[in-house]
Amino acid sequence: GESVGLHLPTLSVQEGDNSIINCAYSNSASDYFIWYKQESGKGPQFIIDIRSNMDKRQGQRVTVLLNKTVKHLSLQIAATQPGDSAVYFCAENGAGANSKLTFGKGITLSVRP
């Protein structure tokens, strides 16, 4: 079946370093991808998104890269801060209106002071 998955379950980084979180997807028809951050006891919080007609998109301290050739998505966080500690999910949305989001399993980012 089609799935979205993450390569690593946990990632520990030093405060101030850059973080890279990776995600593989298998639905080649997906045209919209989103990274979410989830803090304990809260709902998924939008970080950044990208459409399939782009390969890079930058936000404030975050960059999403999309490689459609290998169906790979990554989230880069610059100068990681303690407040970035959370679980990060990638999600994909199949083409067409009202398509559901398919989430990856989630990776825990832990920032060391």
Place this chain on the structure above:
Amino acid sequence: EPEVTQTPSHQVTQMGQEVILRCVPISNHLYFYWYRQILGQKVEFLVSFYNNEISEKSEIFDDQFSVERPDGSNFTLKIRSTKLEDSAMYFCASSLQGNYGYTFGSGTRLTVV
């Protein structure tokens, strides 16, 4: 910033009882969703709702589940006869365009005992 509001934040119920989880989506949004997240696992799609009817549902969304938008502002998820395995966080989400710009609520933690 507009929010999706969910109530209650935590619901404890006995096995076999009916529960209704409530959501107030963002007022101008047209597409509504329920997702669930079992502790430590990924967020899973349950159902999408548009134009007063279900657009898509997952295998999880069996006959014990139903959704309603009774009054133009609330969006509810009913579980008719809860099972232990229904214990999870339930997230409501809404979007304006159906394939973009999802906003999630903070979730209802359902505990079935």
